[in-house]
Amino acid sequence: MQNWQLKTTSNINQMLRVKKNINSTEKISNKNLVIVKHHFHIADDIMFPDPACLAFFTSFEQNHLKVLEEENRLLLVAVDIFEGEMKFYIYCNDAQKCIYDCISYLKSNPLYQASFEIYNQDEFKTYNKLLAI
Helix, strand or coil, X not given: CCEXXXXXXXXXXXXXXEEEXXXXXXXXXXXXXXXXXXXXXXXXXXXXXXXXXXHHHHHHHHHHHHHHXXXXXXXXXXXXXXXXXXXXXXXXXXXXXXXXXXXXXXXXXXXXXXXXXXXXXXXXXXXXXXXXX
Protein backbone atom coordinates (compact mmCIF):
# COMPACT_ATOMS: atom_id res chain seq x y z
CA MET A 1 0.00 0.00 0.00
CA GLN A 2 1.27 3.44 -0.90
CA ASN A 3 0.65 6.38 1.39
CA TRP A 4 0.31 10.04 0.56
CA GLN A 5 1.83 12.81 2.61
CA LEU A 6 0.57 16.39 2.65
CA LYS A 7 3.69 18.56 2.66
CA THR A 8 4.00 21.75 4.63
CA THR A 9 5.08 24.54 2.32
CA SER A 10 5.98 28.17 2.88
CA ASN A 11 2.85 29.36 1.06
CA ILE A 12 -0.64 29.04 2.54
CA ASN A 13 -2.06 28.95 -1.01
CA GLN A 14 -0.25 25.73 -1.90
CA MET A 15 -1.38 22.16 -1.38
CA LEU A 16 1.35 19.65 -2.22
CA ARG A 17 0.63 15.96 -1.84
CA VAL A 18 3.54 13.52 -2.34
CA LYS A 19 3.44 9.73 -2.37
CA LYS A 20 5.68 8.11 0.24
CA ASN A 21 7.37 4.74 0.16
CA ILE A 22 7.30 4.07 -3.55
CA ASN A 23 9.19 1.18 -5.03
CA SER A 24 9.91 2.89 -8.32
CA THR A 25 12.32 0.37 -9.78
CA GLU A 26 9.68 -2.34 -9.96
CA LYS A 27 7.32 -0.30 -12.12
CA ILE A 28 9.35 2.24 -14.05
CA SER A 29 12.69 1.53 -15.66
CA ASN A 30 13.25 4.53 -17.96
CA LYS A 31 12.28 7.10 -15.31
CA ASN A 32 10.80 9.70 -17.66
CA LEU A 33 8.80 12.42 -15.93
CA VAL A 34 5.59 13.80 -17.41
CA ILE A 35 3.93 16.73 -15.68
CA VAL A 36 0.27 17.26 -16.54
CA LYS A 37 -0.57 20.93 -15.92
CA HIS A 38 -3.95 22.63 -15.77
CA HIS A 39 -4.34 26.38 -15.30
CA PHE A 40 -7.58 27.14 -13.51
CA HIS A 41 -9.42 30.41 -12.96
CA ILE A 42 -8.84 31.85 -9.49
CA ALA A 43 -12.21 33.02 -8.22
CA ASP A 44 -11.47 33.82 -4.58
CA ASP A 45 -8.75 34.80 -2.13
CA ILE A 46 -7.89 31.18 -1.34
CA MET A 47 -6.69 30.56 -4.90
CA PHE A 48 -7.91 26.97 -5.14
CA PRO A 49 -9.93 25.49 -8.01
CA ASP A 50 -13.69 25.54 -7.97
CA PRO A 51 -15.50 22.34 -6.87
CA ALA A 52 -16.30 21.22 -10.45
CA CYS A 53 -12.65 21.50 -11.45
CA LEU A 54 -11.55 19.59 -8.36
CA ALA A 55 -14.14 16.91 -9.06
CA PHE A 56 -12.98 16.46 -12.67
CA PHE A 57 -9.30 16.15 -11.74
CA THR A 58 -10.06 13.91 -8.76
CA SER A 59 -11.90 11.66 -11.19
CA PHE A 60 -8.91 11.86 -13.57
CA GLU A 61 -6.64 10.69 -10.77
CA GLN A 62 -8.88 8.06 -9.20
CA ASN A 63 -10.63 6.63 -12.26
CA HIS A 64 -7.90 6.96 -14.86
CA LEU A 65 -4.38 7.37 -13.50
CA LYS A 66 -4.94 4.82 -10.74
CA VAL A 67 -6.02 2.20 -13.30
CA LEU A 68 -2.96 2.90 -15.47
CA GLU A 69 -0.78 2.68 -12.38
CA GLU A 70 -2.26 -0.71 -11.48
CA GLU A 71 -1.33 -1.84 -15.02
CA ASN A 72 2.27 -0.66 -14.36
CA ARG A 73 2.06 1.88 -17.18
CA LEU A 74 2.85 4.90 -15.02
CA LEU A 75 3.50 6.00 -11.47
CA LEU A 76 1.77 9.10 -10.05
CA VAL A 77 4.08 10.51 -7.37
CA ALA A 78 2.77 13.99 -6.54
CA VAL A 79 -0.07 16.45 -7.03
CA ASP A 80 0.58 20.16 -6.54
CA ILE A 81 -2.11 22.86 -6.45
CA PHE A 82 -0.61 26.32 -6.30
CA GLU A 83 -1.93 29.76 -7.27
CA GLY A 84 -3.94 28.91 -10.35
CA GLU A 85 -2.10 25.80 -11.49
CA MET A 86 -2.64 22.13 -10.79
CA LYS A 87 0.21 19.70 -11.58
CA PHE A 88 0.29 15.91 -11.65
CA TYR A 89 3.82 14.45 -11.51
CA ILE A 90 3.90 11.12 -13.33
CA TYR A 91 6.84 8.80 -13.99
CA CYS A 92 6.60 6.45 -16.95
CA ASN A 93 8.63 4.38 -19.38
CA ASP A 94 7.13 5.91 -22.52
CA ALA A 95 6.34 9.63 -22.23
CA GLN A 96 4.45 9.78 -25.53
CA LYS A 97 2.21 6.85 -24.57
CA CYS A 98 1.62 8.41 -21.15
CA ILE A 99 0.50 11.68 -22.73
CA TYR A 100 -1.82 9.88 -25.16
CA ASP A 101 -3.29 7.90 -22.26
CA CYS A 102 -3.91 11.13 -20.32
CA ILE A 103 -5.40 12.91 -23.34
CA SER A 104 -7.85 10.05 -23.83
CA TYR A 105 -9.45 10.99 -20.50
CA LEU A 106 -8.84 14.75 -20.46
CA LYS A 107 -10.60 15.30 -23.79
CA SER A 108 -13.84 14.12 -22.15
CA ASN A 109 -14.30 17.64 -20.78
CA PRO A 110 -12.98 20.50 -22.95
CA LEU A 111 -13.51 23.01 -20.12
CA TYR A 112 -10.36 21.72 -18.43
CA GLN A 113 -7.50 22.02 -20.88
CA ALA A 114 -4.12 20.62 -19.90
CA SER A 115 -0.57 20.96 -21.10
CA PHE A 116 2.38 18.64 -20.65
CA GLU A 117 6.06 18.91 -19.74
CA ILE A 118 8.43 16.01 -20.37
CA TYR A 119 11.73 15.37 -18.62
CA ASN A 120 13.54 12.38 -20.10
CA GLN A 121 15.61 10.29 -17.70
CA ASP A 122 14.69 12.37 -14.66
CA GLU A 123 15.86 9.46 -12.46
CA PHE A 124 13.38 10.52 -9.73
CA LYS A 125 15.35 13.75 -9.07
CA THR A 126 12.17 15.85 -9.15
CA TYR A 127 10.33 13.41 -6.90
CA ASN A 128 13.15 13.48 -4.37
CA LYS A 129 13.08 17.31 -4.35
CA LEU A 130 9.32 17.29 -3.72
CA LEU A 131 9.71 14.70 -0.98
CA ALA A 132 12.41 16.82 0.71
CA ILE A 133 10.19 19.91 0.97
